[in-house]
Amino acid sequence: MSDAPGYGLADEHESLRRAVREFARAEVAPVIGDYYERAAFPYDIVAKMGAMGLFGLPFPEEYGGMGGDYFALCLALEELARVDSSVAITLEAGVSLGAMPVYRFGTEEQRGRWLPDLCAGTRLGAFGLTEPGGGTDAGATRTTARLDGGQWVIDGTKVFITNSGTDITALVTVTAVTGRGPEGRPEISAIVVPSGTPGFTVGQKYSKVGWSASDTNELVFADCRVPADHLLGERGRGYAQFLRTLDEGRVAIAALSVGLAQGCVDECLRYSAERTAFGRAIGGYQAIQFKIADMEARAHTARLAYYDAAARMLAGLPFKKEAAIAKLVASNAAMDNARDATQVFGGYGFMNEFPVGRFYRDAKILEIGEGTSEVQRMLIARELGVGPEGSRAS
Amino acid sequence: MNIVVLVKQVPDTATERKLSAADSTLDRASADGVINELDEYAIEEGLRLKEAHGGEVTILTMGPDQASDSIRKALSMGADKAVHLVDDALHGSDAVQTSYALAQVLKKIGFDLAVLGSESTDARTGVLAAALAERLGVPQLSLASKVEIDGSTVRIQRITDYGYDRVEGSLPAVLSVVEKINEPRYPSFKGIMAAKKKPVEKLSLADAGIDPALVGLAGATTQVVDFADAPPREAGTVVKDEGDGGAKLAEFLAAKKFV
Ligand SMILES: Cc1cc2nc3c(=O)[nH]c(=O)nc-3n(C[C@H](O)[C@H](O)[C@H](O)COP(=O)(O)OP(=O)(O)OC[C@H]3O[C@@H](n4cnc5c(N)ncnc54)[C@H](O)[C@@H]3O)c2cc1C
Numbered sequence: 001m002s003d004a005p006g007y008g009l010a011d012e013h014e015s016l017r018r019a020v021r022e023f024a025r026a027e028v029a030p031v032i033g034d035y036y037e038r039a040a041f042p043y044d045i046v047a048k049m050g051a052m053g054l055f056g057l058p059f060p061e062e063y064g065g066m067g068g069d070y071f072a073l074c075l076a077l078e079e080l081a082r083v084d085s086s087v088a089i090t091l092e093a094g095v096s097l098g099a100m101p102v103y104r105f106g107t108e109e110q111r112g113r114w115l116p117d118l119c120a121g122t123r124l125g126a127f128g129l130t131e132p133g134g135g136t137d138a139g140a141t142r143t144t145a146r147l148d149g150g151q152w153v154i155d156g157t158k159v160f161i162t163n164s165g166t167d168i169t170a171l172v173t174v175t176a177v178t179g180r181g182p183e184g185r186p187e188i189s190a191i192v193v194p195s196g197t198p199g200f201t202v203g204q205k206y207s208k209v210g211w212s213a214s215d216t217n218e219l220v221f222a223d224c225r226v227p228a229d230h231l232l233g234e235r236g237r238g239y240a241q242f243l244r245t246l247d248e249g250r251v252a253i254a255a256l257s258v259g260l261a262q263g264c265v266d267e268c269l270r271y272s273a274e275r276t277a278f279g280r281a282i283g284g285y286q287a288i289q290f291k292i293a294d295m296e297a298r299a300h301t302a303r304l305a306y307y308d309a310a311a312r313m314l315a316g317l318p319f320k321k322e323a324a325i326a327k328l329v330a331s332n333a334a335m336d337n338a339r340d341a342t343q344v345f346g347g348y349g350f351m352n353e354f355p356v357g358r359f360y361r362d363a364k365i366l367e368i369g370e371g372t373s374e375v376q377r378m379l380i381a382r383e384l385g386v387g388p389e390g391s392r393a394s
Numbered sequence: 395m396n397i398v399v400l401v402k403q404v405p406d407t408a409t410e411r412k413l414s415a416a417d418s419t420l421d422r423a424s425a426d427g428v429i430n431e432l433d434e435y436a437i438e439e440g441l442r443l444k445e446a447h448g449g450e451v452t453i454l455t456m457g458p459d460q461a462s463d464s465i466r467k468a469l470s471m472g473a474d475k476a477v478h479l480v481d482d483a484l485h486g487s488d489a490v491q492t493s494y495a496l497a498q499v500l501k502k503i504g505f506d507l508a509v510l511g512s513e514s515t516d517a518r519t520g521v522l523a524a525a526l527a528e529r530l531g532v533p534q535l536s537l538a539s540k541v542e543i544d545g546s547t548v549r550i551q552r553i554t555d556y557g558y559d560r561v562e563g564s565l566p567a568v569l570s571v572v573e574k575i576n577e578p579r580y581p582s583f584k585g586i587m588a589a590k591k592k593p594v595e596k597l598s599l600a601d602a603g604i605d606p607a608l609v610g611l612a613g614a615t616t617q618v619v620d621f622a623d624a625p626p627r628e629a630g631t632v633v634k635d636e637g638d639g640g641a642k643l644a645e646f647l648a649a650k651k652f653v
Contacts (some may be wrong), residue, residue: 015470015586023580053582066583 007307009075017075023052024083032084033353035213039205041166042213043089050121055094059103063111070248071310078303081259082266083355085362088256093162093214094118094250098125101173101190105233105241110192114171123170128158128219129242135160136375138175138188139239143221145176145191148157151225152168152178152191152320154199158219165202165217169195172219174370188238192230198223210361215349249370250327251313254306257366259317260359261299264341265335267356268292271345282344291340298333298341305329321383328376331366338363395449395543395565398500399440400510400522401468403427403461407515417611418618419486420516422458429464432511434471434578435571439541440509441472442576447543450474456484456496462594469589470581476594477503484601486611489517493525498595498604500530507548507564511536512570523570529621539574643650 059065081088118121144157203218272283309322342349405425490506513520527534538550
C-alpha cells in the first residue's frame with residue numbers, strides 16, 4: 001500500500017511517520033488551500049505542529065526538544081510535503097535553518113535563551129544568507145557588522161528569507177562581513193538579530209509562484225545594533241558554519257521533495273480511478289499507467305537517496321556527496337512528478353483548488369533553494385575530484 | 395485518580411471494510427486497524443483529567459494481537475500503562491458478552507473513572523457504557539461534551555437534540571464522551587519513545603476470571619444472519635424552475651412527508 005513506505009524503519013520512526021501522516025491529512029489538507037489562495041501564513045496549523053513537538057524533533061529534551069534525530073525531522077517533512085509544501089518548508093526552515101545553528105554553534109547561554117521557544121514552535125527562527133547580489137556565491141556577502149561599544153552594528157540587505165517576518169518570528173541569524181583576512185579575504189561571521197531590534201526592518205512580502213502560505217521577506221539592516229554576545233559561534237567561522245547547515249538542509253529539502261513527489265502519486269492514484277474518458281477510468285489507459293509508474297519509481301529512488309544520506313549523517317560518516325545527490329535527484333523527481341500529475345489531471349490540474357496545481361507551483365523552488373541543482377552538481381563533481389586539476393580518483 | 399480508558403481497535407473508516415463470508419464477523423485482515431475515533435477523545439479526556447487532578451491513566455483494550463498497535467499509540471499520547479485482554483475464545487463476542495468481559499477486567503484492575511467513546515465506528519451499537527455501568531453497579535454519565543470533577547462528584551454536560559443536560563454522579567463511574575468534548579492530541583516523538591518502555595499487561599480469559607462459556611461467537615446473544623453491500627445511491631430528482639419551482643419543491647417535500 002502506498003501508505004506504508006516500510007524500508008525497515010525503526011518502530012519509533014515508523015510511528016512518527018504515521019502520526020505526521022495523520023496530522024497532515026486531518027489538520028492540513030482540509031484548510032491549506034484557503035491559506036494558499038490568500039497567501040496567508042497558517043498560524044493555526046503551525047501552532048498545532050508546535051504542540052505535536054515537530055519543531056523540537058532533533059533537539060535534546062533539556063532545551064525543550066523531543067530527543068529525536070535529524071532523520072525523524074526528514075520523515076516529518078516528507079509526510080507534511082505529501083500534503084502541502086508551505087507548511088513543510090516552514091518547519092524545515094524553522095528547525096534546520098533557524099534553530100539548528102543556535103543549537104550547534106551557540107553557547108550554553110544562547111541555547112538556553114532561544115531554543116526552548118523555537119523547539120516549542122511558539123516562536124520561529126530564520127537564517128539570512130542570500131543577498132540581492134547573489135545567493136550561490138555566498139562568499140560575496142556585502143552585509144557588514146562592526147563592533148562598536150560592545151555592540152555589533154549591522155548594515156545590509158538580505159533577500160528571500162523564509163520565516164523572517166511572521167508575528168511569531170523570534171530571530172534571524174544573518175551572515176555578515178566582520179573584517180578582512182590577510183589577503184583581503186572577507187571574514188564572515190554569523191550574528192543573531194532578534195525580531196523587533198531597532199534598525200532591522202522586514203521589507204516587502206513577495207508575491208511568489210509557489211509556497212504561497214509560507215513567509216518569505218526581504219530584510220533591511222540599517223545601523224542595527226545587537227549586543228556583542230549575539231555572535232553565533234566563532235568570529236570568522238560564519239562561512240564554514242553555514243556550509244554544515246546547508247549540507248544537512250539539503251537532506252531535509254530532499255525529504256520534502258520526496259514528499260511532494262509521493263503526494264503527486266497519491267493524487268493520481270485516486271483521480272485515475274475516478275475520472276472516466278471514452279467510457280472507462282483513465283487509469284485503464286496505458287499512457288496514464290506508465291506515467292504513474294514512472295512517478296512512483298522517481299519517488300521511490302529519491303527516497304532511497306535521502307535515507308542513505310541521512311543514515312550516513314547520523315552515523316557520523318562524510319555525507320556531502322550523498323546529500324548533494326539526494327537533493328539533486330529528489331528535487332528533479334518532484335519537478336517531473338508535478339508536471340506528470342498535472343497532465344494526468346488535465347484541466348483540473350491547472351486549477352489552484354486541486355492539490356496537484358499547488359504541487360506544480362511548489363516544485364520549482366526545490367531545484368533552487370538551499371543550493372541550486374547546478375550547485376549540487378558542482379559539489380558532486382568536486383567530491384569526485386573532477387576538475388581542472390584532474391580526477392582525484394584516478 | 396485511577397482513570398481507565400477503554401480503547402477499541404476498529405478497521406480504518408477511510409478504507410473499504412468487509413465482513414468475513416465464513417462467520418459474518420469483521421474481516422480484520424482486509425483493512426488497517428486504527429483506534430476507534432471517539433476513543434481518541436476518551437483518551438484525551440482521560441489525560442486532561444489526570445493532568446488536572448493527578449493519578450494514572452490505564453488503557454484497557456479487548457481485541458486480537460494486532461490491537462497492540464492501537465495500545466502503543468494510546469501510550470504514546472501519554473497514557474501510563476495498558477491492559478490487553480486477548481484470547482482466541484473472545485472472537486465473535488457481541489455487545490452483551492463484551493460488556494461482561496470488560497466488566498470482569500475492570501473489577502479486577504479497579505478504577506475511579508472508566509472513560510470510553512460513546513460508540514464505535516464498526517459495530518455502532520453504542521450500548522457498552524450503559525451495559526458496563528449496570529454490570530459494575532456504578533453511575534453512567536453518557537454522551538458527555540464537558541466534564542468536571544470535584545472531589546468524588548462528576549458533573550457533565552450531556553449533549554441532546556435541544557442543547558445539553560447537566561448530569562451529576564459520584565465516583566466510581568462510567569463516562570462516555572462525544573467528539574465535542576476536546577481535540578485529541580497527536581503523539582509526539584518524545585511520547586512515542588516513552589511508550590516503548592511503558593508496561594502492557596496481557597490477560598487471558600483465565601487471568602481475568604472470565605467464564606469462557608459466556609463469551610465468543612457460539613454463545614452470542616445476537617447474530618448477524620445475513621449481509622449485503624449497500625445499494626448504490628440512486629440518481630436524485632431534479633426540479634427545474636419554470637416559474638413554478640417553489641410549488642414543485644413544496645409538493646415534493648409534502649409527498650415525502652417532510653412538510
Ligand atoms: C521562496 C524562497 C525561500 C528562500 N529562503 C531562503 C532563506 O531562508 N535563507 C536564505 O539565505 N536564502 C533563501 N532563499 C534564497 C535561495 O537559497 C537562493 O535563491 C539560491 O541559493 C540561489 O541564489 P540566487 O537566487 O542569488 O541565484 P544566483 O546565485 O544568482 O544563481 C543564478 C543561476 O546561476 C547559477 N550559478 C551560480 N553560480 C554558478 C556557478 N559557479 N556555476 C554554474 N552555475 C552557477 C545558479 O545555479 C542559478 O541557476 C530562498 C529563496 C526562495 C525563492
